[in-house]
Amino acid sequence: MRPAAVAAVALKEWRHLRRDPTSLALLFLMPAMLLALFGYAIRLDIREAPLGVLVESPDGAARALVADFDASAAFRVARHYRSRAALGAALARGEVWAGLVVPAGYARALVRGRARVQLLLDGTDANTARLLRNYAELVVQRHAEARGVAPPLALADRLWFNQARESRYAIVPGVITLVMAVVGTLMTALAITREREQGSLALLRASPLRRGELLAGKLVPYFVIGIADVALAAAAAVWVFDVPLRGSPAALMAVSALFLLVVMLQGTLISLQAPNQVMASQMATVTSFLPAFLLSGFIFAIENMPAAIRALTYVVPARYHVALSKAIFLKGAGPLLLWADVVALGAVAAAFGVAVWRRAARLGLLP
Amino acid sequence: MGLEARSGTAPLLVARGLVRRFGSFTAVAGVDLELAAGEVFGLLGANGAGKTTTIRMLCGTLAPTAGSIVLDGIDVVRRPRAARARLGYAAQRFSLYGDLTVGENLGLYAGLYGLRGAARRARVRWALEALGLAPWAGTPAARLPPGHRRRLALAAAVLHRPRVLFLDEPTSGVDPLARQRLWELLYRLAGEGAAILVTTHHMEEALFCDRLALMHEGRVIAAGAPDDLRARVPAGTVLELEGAGDGGVRARLAARPEVAEVVPRAGRLRVRLRPGADPAAARAALAPLVAPARLVPAEPDFEDVFVALLAARGEAAA
Amino acid sequence: MSAAVLARGLAAGYGGRAVVRDLALEVAPGEIFGLAGPDGAGKSTLLRVLVGELPPLAGEVRVLGARPGSPALRRAVAYMPAGYGLYPDLTVAENLDFFATLHGLGGAGRRARRAALLARVGLAGVEGRRAGALSGGMLQKLALACALVGAPRLLVLDEPTMGVDPLSRRAFWALLESVRGEGATVVVATASLEEAERCDRVGLMREGRLEAAGSPAELARVPGVRLLRVRARAPRAAAGLLAGIAGVRAVFPVGARLAVWADEGLAPEALRAALAARGETAEVEPARPGLHEAMLWRLAAEGAGDGP
Structure with a gap:
């Protein structure tokens, strides 16, 4: 490999980027947008949240509890339902933000001091769910105290969708993973496809350029941009969203660099495969964004997934980075403590690296 | 026009x-x-x-x-x-x-x-x-x-x-x-x-x-x-070599300042004079280079027309 | 000296389907060899094999004595694909420097080469202009400069003058001549038989095969027939009259004139008289067929192209 040739490709790639303001803007605006979307969309205060109610055996005790919920500042009783299914459906549609289930035999249990009511929550907005749960606990506690019931009335909750009960603290480190997965894959997915579409690949094939020089030259500038994106996102996490970075910034950058390599190799693989740029960007979105969003533990807890899907998450590289990023941010863990995730990322990087190297042989460049 | x-x-x-x-x-x-x-x-x-x-x-x-x-x-x-x-x-x-x-x-x-x-x-x-x-x-x-x-x-x-x-x-x-x-x-x-x-x-x-x-x-x-x-190509600025020339005639002609190019066309060499060259003087100067063959005026083609028109606009001089 | 390009029984194509079939070709060192033929004849496919961009399906190919695409040939063979394949968002200098670096040039050597090449092709002074903003003729010159950056021994060009203006075309051919004058071999594809006459030798391609190869003069020779040019008062009516005259083999209207292929023995005066006898006064003069005329006659004579 000739360093001068690698540098020439990298410089050329950087010039393409610099002269295409839309793609350059995308590389920095997309992370900002994703951060804002997931960081700011989280509610801080709730008033008059619509509450769906299911009272399985209507009596005075149950009515009194429901009345206390309605009287609270946080809730208003929006509607009564006749079944759990109906209440669940209303929750899914967003008609109500929470569901209160007063089970049959509530009045008798209350007398014996073993009463429990259930709260159903929509977990897709983890922060709102957490706040609603805190308010509900308060209402139930006051209600129990007012009746002199001891031990206090208990609240059994069931969170729908986001069973991990993540909130901003846990979500923002995950957003960094998402940003890297999308940006890293998309940037590189177009890199070789563009050469093919422009016809310049024919010239490169006939030149003394080697396969390794082209690949290295293509990856270098995007790696630098990707690392800059990570640093900016981490800085925003700490200073804009007040998420504590308890671990070492160096550790975070190190594991992120490894993950960036993985997604860039994934993008390169797409670039070698896709016939045109439109196809390449679609393939990049489907293979990077969707798994990183759905199967990484970013929002949906992996341990609550069906076994088959849980098994599937092991091949999603984002899963390892989400785990690492959260652990470094929130628990202050060092990457050595999480060696299994680091090794897994390294293994995926090696596998992608080999696949890229083999597939790139078909480009027809000198080996 | x-x-x-x-x-x-x-x-x-x-x-x-x-x-x-x-x-x-x-x-x-x-x-x-x-x-x-x-x-x-x-x-x-x-x-x-x-x-x-x-x-x-x-x-x-x-x-x-x-x-x-x-x-x-x-x-x-x-x-x-x-x-x-x-x-x-x-x-x-x-x-x-x-x-x-x-x-x-x-x-x-x-x-x-x-x-x-x-x-x-x-x-x-x-x-x-x-x-x-x-x-x-x-x-x-x-x-x-x-x-x-x-x-x-x-x-x-x-x-x-x-x-x-x-x-x-x-x-x-x-x-x-x-x-x-x-x-x-x-x-x-x-x-x-x-x-x-x-x-x-x-x-x-x-x-x-x-x-x-x-x-x-x-x-x-x-x-x-x-x-x-x-007809708008100046008369005599496109010539053809009539008769057998020796192997070096193309290079000798092409080297002359008044010649724009020499190309084979339908079995003969076609000589295009540079825009602005005086046709009579050029023919006289080139004649000894090709003897015993002769340079005769030829019917211009549309490349010649195009070049002559651009020359008239002052664009072909460069 | 051995051939610059040598192919025997060559087949090449895409996805296993041969576009070029059973092709034999020999290009001598230092010649300008033209590949002429219509779209789809296999010209580009053959060129892609020569530069090592496309591995052949069958047969034997040697370029400058080596297998196409071998490391030594990537320096010695330059390629100018149709559409040029340059980077439109990079400037003239940046495009040229990029390819120079791939050829191992750097620093002062690269700067000197850039200046020399741009001066040679006539692009000095526009170093900073984006390739995408150049006119067709200038872009073609830049593509040639990029191809010459590694001082190639074989230059392979795919329809380099397609659609450029006559002045740029002349300048381009003058450059090709000068490149050849330095000892390089040139293989150039063209869809225009008029342009192909500028080559030392021409290969005529049709349906993936090399039908004939030789000097333009050889290929334009048509034994047994002669070409006459007829200028009539009513050319389109005269075409019908001419077809009925003995000795006339084919009539091709060309605007206000008619290109008439006739038996060698039919004198212009005889044709004029025959037309006059049918009430048409016309000028008839002998004409020399070029490659295009000869090819047209051959295709018409064999009745090509009128059925699946």
Whole structure:
């Protein structure tokens, strides 16, 4: 490999980027947008949240509890339902933000001091769910105290969708993973496809350029941009969203660099495969964004997934980075403590690296 | 300067002061054209000279930045859709359906032009016969040889009996016979009363046109019948070597300052003098270099015409 | 000296489907060899094999004595594909420097090479302009400069002058001559038989095969027939009359004139008299066929192209 040739490709790639303001803007605006979307969309205060109610055996005790919920500042009783299914459906549609289930035999249990009511929550907005749960606990506690019931009335909750009960603290480190997965894959997915579409690949094939020089030259500038994106996102996490970075910034950058390599190799693989740029960007979105969003533990807890899907998450590289990023941010863990995730990322990087190297042989460049 | 249509016939197409800008780039910078029935008119020029932009404006598919176009009495700029029924257009790129057969493609286009039932069948049959496509009726368009693909595009453009026909680069990339047959087809269609406008970047094809306009950088730099345009090349600036010259004669001639280039053409060496060179003096100076062969004045081709016209504009000196 | 390009029984194509079939070709060192033929004849496919961009399906190919695409040939063979394949968003200098670096040039050597090449092709002074903003003729010159950056021994060009203006075309051919003058071999594809006459030798391609190869003069020779040019008052009516005259073999209307292929024995005066007898006064003069005319005659004579 000739360093001068690698540098020439990298410089050329950087010039393409610099002269295409839309793609350059995308590389920095997309992370900002994703951060804002997931960081700011989280509610801080709730008033008059619509509450769906299911009272399985209507009596005075149950009515009194429901009345206390309605009287609270946080809730208003929006509607009564006749079944759990109906209440669940209303929750899914967003008609109500929470569901209160007063089970049959509530009045008798209350007398014996073993009463429990259930709260159903929509977990897709983890922060709102957490706040609603805190308010509900308060209402139930006051209600129990007012009746002199001891031990206090208990609240059994069931969170729908986001069973991990993540909130901003846990979500923002995950957003960094998402940003890297999308940006890293998309940037590189177009890199070789563009050469093919422009016809310049024919010239490169006939030149003394080697396969390794082209690949290295293509990856270098995007790696630098990707690392800059990570640093900016981490800085925003700490200073804009007040998420504590308890671990070492160096550790975070190190594991992120490894993950960036993985997604860039994934993008390169797409670039070698896709016939045109439109196809390449679609393939990049489907293979990077969707798994990183759905199967990484970013929002949906992996341990609550069906076994088959849980098994599937092991091949999603984002899963390892989400785990690492959260652990470094929130628990202050060092990457050595999480060696299994680091090794897994390294293994995926090696596998992608080999696949890229083999597939790139078909480009027809000198080996 | 030869822009007017042939005398005696009312022009079918009159374009005045056509201008088209794309942002700060002026693709067409003031073009006037007139086309009469029965006439094959050529628009010659390099890629980027403004030929396709001009043709698209004339067809009403691209609005001009300025200028007027009247086609068979219809204002194309104001009523492009009404004009569409009276004109036929075959684009440079093959725009029919490759997976449909020749017959299906023509049936489809006849339908798009509002032909129905027996009238449609009759017109498709006519087109297949007239363009020599009948043996290919059942062949998918994608599998036609390039020359026949052009004919199919032409067939689709004439189904509705247009008064004016626009063809963008109809002969590019076809073999000599396909090119010849295509021009003969155009003569026949013109003979039936159509006005035909053809663009081409092959200078040699100028001779096929009744009249033509040479375009350069968005302007028409000259227009007229082919022989009139050839007469604008200064006499004696294109010479041919008559008789056998020895092996080194080409290099000796090419090295002379008054010679622009020496190229083989139809078995002889053709010597083009540099614009501005005095033909008589040059011939006298070159004669000893070629003896016993002789340099005789030759009929200029359209490359010579183009270069002479650019020289007259002061652009060929560089 | 051995051939610059040598091919025997060559087949090449895409996805296993041969576009070029059973092709034999020999190009001598230092010649300008033209590949002429219509679109789809296999010219580009053959060129892609020569530069090592496309591995052949069958047969034997040697370029400068080596297998196409071998490391040594990537320096010695330059390629100018149709459409040029340059980077439109990079400037003239940046495009040229990029390819120079791939050829191992750097620093002062690269700067000197850039200046020399741009001066040679006539692009000095526009170093900073984006390739995408160049005219067709200038872009073609830049593509040639990029191809010459590694001082190639074989230059392979795919329809380099397609659609450029006559002045640029002349300048381009003058450059090709000068490159050849330095000892390089040039293989150039063209769809124009008129342009092919500028080559030392021409290969005529049709349907994936090399039908004939030779000097333009050899290929333009048609034994047994002669070409006459007729200028009539009503050319389109005269075409019908001519077809009925004994000794006339083919009639091709060309604008106001007619190209008439006739038996060698038919004198121009005899044809004029025959036309006059049918009420048409015409000028008839002998003409020399070029490659295009000869090819047209051959295709018409064999009745090519009128059925699937």
